[in-house]
Amino acid sequence: MPFSFKDRNILVTGGAGFIGSNMVKSLIAENMVTVLDNFSAVDDRFLKPLAGKNLKVIKGDITKQETFRKLQQFDMIFHLAANSDVKHGSSDPMIDVNTNDTGTVNVLEFMRRSDSREIGFSSSSTVYGETDVLPTPETYGPYRPISSYGASKAAGEGYIFAYSHYYGLRGSIYRFANVVGTNSTHGVIFDFIHKLKKDPKNLEILGDGTQRKSYIHVDDCVNSMLYIHGLNRPTDVYNLGNTGTTGVLFIADRVCQKMGLKGVRYNFVPSKGGRGWPGDVKLAHLSIDKITSLGWKNRYSSDQAVEISIDETLKTIT
Numbered sequence: 001m002p003f004s005f006k007d008r009n010i011l012v013t014g015g016a017g018f019i020g021s022n023m024v025k026s027l028i029a030e031n032m033v034t035v036l037d038n039f040s041a042v043d044d045r046f047l048k049p050l051a052g053k054n055l056k057v058i059k060g061d062i063t064k065q066e067t068f069r070k071l072q073q074f075d076m077i078f079h080l081a082a083n084s085d086v087k088h089g090s091s092d093p094m095i096d097v098n099t100n101d102t103g104t105v106n107v108l109e110f111m112r113r114s115d116s117r118e119i120g121f122s123s124s125s126t127v128y129g130e131t132d133v134l135p136t137p138e139t140y141g142p143y144r145p146i147s148s149y150g151a152s153k154a155a156g157e158g159y160i161f162a163y164s165h166y167y168g169l170r171g172s173i174y175r176f177a178n179v180v181g182t183n184s185t186h187g188v189i190f191d192f193i194h195k196l197k198k199d200p201k202n203l204e205i206l207g208d209g210t211q212r213k214s215y216i217h218v219d220d221c222v223n224s225m226l227y228i229h230g231l232n233r234p235t236d237v238y239n240l241g242n243t244g245t246t247g248v249l250f251i252a253d254r255v256c257q258k259m260g261l262k263g264v265r266y267n268f269v270p271s272k273g274g275r276g277w278p279g280d281v282k283l284a285h286l287s288i289d290k291i292t293s294l295g296w297k298n299r300y301s302s303d304q305a306v307e308i309s310i311d312e313t314l315k316t317i318t
């Protein structure tokens with residue numbers, strides 16, 4: 001890899017969260033890592049085991065410009081801090097505008113001022129909206145996001161392209177499918193396990209049960225982010241997902257089975273059009289031809305990622 005993630009000074013915004021803490025874990029052995037997080041989604045439970053001389057943690061809010069005033073130049077910034085709760089948008093779209101748009105522009109302004117030149121940005125499959133091409137390639141357009149979350153990620157991508165053009169930044173924009181695995185604090189697996197712990201006889205399933213989406217394990221997600229950025233290509237977008245999809249009923253069945261539960265009654269709660277919630281894309285399958293053509297290969301399939309993540313999540317929920 002021409003771009004080495006070794007002996008570098010790296011900022012991870014949102015580093016206390018699910019994907020962020022896994023990213024920090026993979027970087028910490030050979031780099032100096034600073035986490036910037038306001039701990040709104042999770043406390044420091046995933047960072048505590050990583051404490052050491054290579055990790056600095058700053059509590060701060062990316063929506064406030066003053067948060068960045070004391071920070072110095074970084075070799076690389078993984079910008080993962082966001083409102084990650086897609087469901088929240090329909091009741092309060094401004095959370096996506098503030099955290100995901102203003103927050104991202106604040107990060108880019110900090111990069112401009114500090115002459116930090118490399119950014120990895122966590123975008124999402126939701127930028128595409130409901131597409132008539134599945135698997136959906138990066139070239140698909142125009143975007144028609146159906147959530148303020150998806151709209152805010154599309155805007156964030158746009159600012160990264162603009163700042164790259166104006167100021168010579170280099171950005172890797174990652175459009176994640178559904179990421180699952182260790183340290184997850186949200187998403188379908190986490191949700192089902194929590195509900196079944198409370199009521200082992202009934203499971204509320206958001207949507208009409210026909211949703212099918214691609215899942216990627218967080219280890220594959222972090223590795224592919226590093227791999228892509230390591231190729232040293234100019235600013236560009238990359239779908240990170242899987243070759244197949246997994247249905248919501250498969251996930252429900254496997255969670256019940258792994259929890260040793262039989263005869264669980266599934267109660268479907270469909271939103272408009274059978275969606276799980278307003279803004280839910282029922283069929284989401286990203287084409288990963290671009291990243292595979294660059295030499296990347298997922299370790300786990302979508303179904304495997306789900307299976308492993310159920311085991312991992314069960315271990316952490318008491």
Ligand SMILES: NC(=O)c1ccc[n+]([C@@H]2O[C@H](COP(=O)([O-])OP(=O)(O)OC[C@H]3O[C@@H](n4cnc5c(N)ncnc54)[C@H](O)[C@@H]3O)[C@@H](O)[C@H]2O)c1
Nearest residue numbers: 014017018019037038040041061062081082084122176179
């Ligand atoms: N998990 C997925 O399946 C998925 C899919 C697509 C995109 N993404 C994106 O990947 C990134 C990481 O997602 P995640 O699943 O780890 O979510 P997460 O909620 O676990 O992590 C986000 C982190 O950002 C922090 N944060 C939120 N608002 C902040 C603010 N104003 N200032 C500073 N920190 C703030 C939270 O405290 C949290 O630690 C997000 O940008 C998310 O939108 C995730």
